[in-house]
Amino acid sequence: MATEVVMPQMGESIAEGTITKWLVKVGDKVERDQPLFEISTDKVDAEIPSPAAGVISEIRNKEGETVPVNQVVAMIGGLISTNAGGNRVLRYGMARDLVLGVEAVLADGTVIDALRKVIKNNSGYDVRQLFIGAEGTLGIVTAAVMKLVPVPLAHATAMATLPTIV
Structure with a gap:
């Protein structure tokens, strides 16, 4: 949170x-x-x-x-617990798309370790999905494994002026 x-x-x-x-x-x-x-x-x-x-x-x-x-x-903090995307969300996606695994602490002090470093894992419940966007209601995210995206080699900006919107 x-x-x-x-x-x-x-x-x-x-x-x-x-x-x-x-x-x-x-x-x-x-x-x-x-x-x-x-x-x-x-x-x-x-x-x-x-x-x-x-x-x-x-x-x-x-x-x-x-x-x-x-x-x-x-x-x-707050990126994972709010599923934030920021101003580059269209390029890189929401936090949910970039998190591979999480570690979280529940209210009773229990530590949930779901720090998977693989993209696909079909064993059991996907705890990662539960904690992303839960805003701290299920527990506090204490660690995360994130997917890294390469920095673009170049970027360009374009501007178009039109006489009318229609």
């Missing part, structure tokens, strides 16, 4: 903070309480720690931007 990183309230009368420096980037693995970014307010400067361990999946605000208190500034 994705974890939101919000701009904290650093004092009673502080309503906003300026992000002065990001200490991580998208794709970085972070631990709980690891500093993520530095902020500056009119009363205090501080390093803001990570609320959870995981991988930085999104950074919503750039350095130098002033952000109100409690606004989400970054996301940690």
